[in-house]
Amino acid sequence: MSKKYNVIDLFCGCGGLSQGFIEADYNVILGIDHWKDAIETFNYNHKNSKGIVADLLNLDPQEIKTRYAIENVDLIVGGPPCQGFSIAGKRIIDDERNQLYKSFLRFVDYFKPKGFVMENVPNILSMGNGAVKSQILKDFKDIGYKINYNKLLASDFAVPQNRRRAFFVGLKNSLEFEFPKPITTDNKITSEEAISDLPKDSLEDGCQYTINPKSVFQREMRNGNKVVFNHQITNHSEKTVEIIGMVPDGGNYKDLPKELHETRKVNIAWTRLNSKKPSFTIDTGHRHHFHYEFNRVPTVRESARIQSFRDEFIFCGSKTSQYKQVGNAVPPLLAKEIALKIKNYL
Ligand SMILES: C[S@@+](CC[C@H](N)C(=O)[O-])C[C@H]1O[C@@H](n2cnc3c(N)ncnc32)[C@H](O)[C@@H]1O
Structure with missing residues (x-):
């Protein structure tokens, strides 16, 4: 040994x-x-x-x-x-x-x-x-x-x-x-490959996966694991859902009508992941980066996947604290x- x-x-x-x-x-x-x-x-x-x-x-x-x-x-x-x-x-x-x-x-x-x-x-x-x-x-x-x-x-x-x-x-x-x-210059793992097996809605901690893995990466992150933790979605206001609904996969505030550009005064606002590319650097929970398909920010579990934490790695503390722990980490x-x-x- x-x-x-x-x-x-x-x-x-x-x-x-x-x-x-x-x-x-x-x-x-x-x-x-x-x-x-x-x-x-x-x-x-x-x-x-x-x-x-x-x-x-x-x-x-x-x-x-x-x-x-x-x-x-x-x-x-x-x-x-x-x-x-x-x-x-x-x-x-x-x-x-x-x-x-x-x-x-x-x-x-x-x-x-x-x-x-x-x-x-x-x-x-x-x-x-x-x-x-x-x-x-x-x-x-x-x-x-x-x-x-x-x-x-x-x-x-x-x-x-x-x-x-x-x-x-x-x-x-x-x-x-x-x-x-x-090791992955021409075959980078995309955000879709990372999280497309996780559902739109919340899962209670300890629930089984709802579907089979769809990529090699997802299989690797599950690592034989059967249940999901830290997949509780954020419920945004109606207005937020409506605005982010206008941004396409991979888009940002520039895709919104001009009068909405100023609704959030940071230039990373209203950014969606691009399903065909790796994610941008995930944050510690400031809620400006959205899922490539769903009208909500990624869950803690989705963020953890993007950081390459396996699903068996479980985050403790409040949701705010969990986002911060994930966002601070070295992948x-x-x-x-x-x-x-x-x-x-x-
Ligand atoms: C960038 S994060 C580290 C992430 C970690 N390397 C990982 O991969 O998960 C920096 C950490 O420094 C800790 N920290 C800051 N000031 C500290 C102090 N005075 N004593 C101990 N820890 C401190 C923070 O609580 C935070 O968790």
């Missing part, structure tokens, strides 16, 4: 990133996040891991090591929120907004794993004309890691979504990490590709 590598997931959310590593046969020993609902989901779905609710801002890695009797950490993964990196000249300063990134750095420095994966929004690479990126490379070099970074497009890795994310992979052994090559199938690749370097 091959050795299972131990992973800690920081800022783990519901555990999309962890899920990818688990599917690649890693042992995720710990997930940490300060969001109770997300940790409830994490623990529900990752029975062999321990998700803990804690604020990473001031968390001491030594305390975590002692309290959870952690012996050996091979990898640290995670996506510290870095929306507002503040920099002075070419340096990330010790500003409040940077402390979460610094926490990630502190954990890596303390546990000294064989490697780490840090995920973030793509524009982290261009922030401050590249100053943020340079500082990240330097900070980790100073504690002994060689970083390779790249932007990956989820739809290149069998995820039905054009979501782009930046990944920094650091290795202690100084090897050059080569990112996985795209498990994308995470899995990275996880498989890193194994060659450990």
